[in-house]
Amino acid sequence: MNTTLEVTTDPLPRDLAFVGEALTAFNDGDVGVSGRKTLAVFVRDDAGAIVAGISGYTAWGWLYVQWLWVDEKLRGQRVAASMLDAAEREALARGCQAAWIDTFNPTAAKVYQRQGYQPFGTLPDFPVGRCRIFLQKKLS
Template sequence: MTNSLEVTQTPGADDLAHLGAQLSAFNDGDVGPAGRVALCVLVRDEAGVIVAGISGYTAWGWLYIQWLWVDEALRGQKIAGRMLDAAETEAVQRGCHGSYIDTFNHLALKVYQRQGYHPFGALENFPLGRTRTFLSKKLTDSAAG
């Protein structure tokens, strides 16, 4: 039996679901269930339109902030900090002891550092001409949450 190697820019949803399920099963056996739960913080205007938000998840005792966005008209009003506070509070209630995030924007980097995040790694030229910085923050004193 021979295996075929396929490279695609349009993977099927079933293929991605299969990969995710297989990796999750492996990780569950290796380190235990992730307990992954989505976490979202939204800011809406008077008309109900989203003007800022965070999307991420909690897993293995950590909060991962995947996306953080604030409408340009609202930047500089500490909305990002308020959203991070809300996400971190929820994460602690879920038993998380740490949080992590990454950025290649120098202004966002300053916001995260003001919120108590500390760099732990960087990739130069990701994207070209920028540095992608990875940051973490201790949320509780206990590694057990």
């Protein structure tokens, strides 16, 4: 079989979907079905605009918070904590036993630690001058 190596900055959505589906099939056979399910939490203002939000998923009994953002005007008002609480409750309802999140923002890391998340790893200079911190929490 002849093969070619392609590097692209503009992959076709169907090609990305194919790789994702192939990896999912491999992982399902290797460690069992993930049960992956999207999880989002939004905070909206009176006009319905999103002013804070979480995006992530649950899989293999874990909640992964991929994105967490709070509008600057709402920071320091425990909005992130409220959203994390809501996401964790939903994760528990889905049978999850733990959660993880990562950040390179030192202030965000402190917020997550106040919520009970504990660091378990770091990547120095990711991005340069910062440290990406990985945190986890047992859910109960």
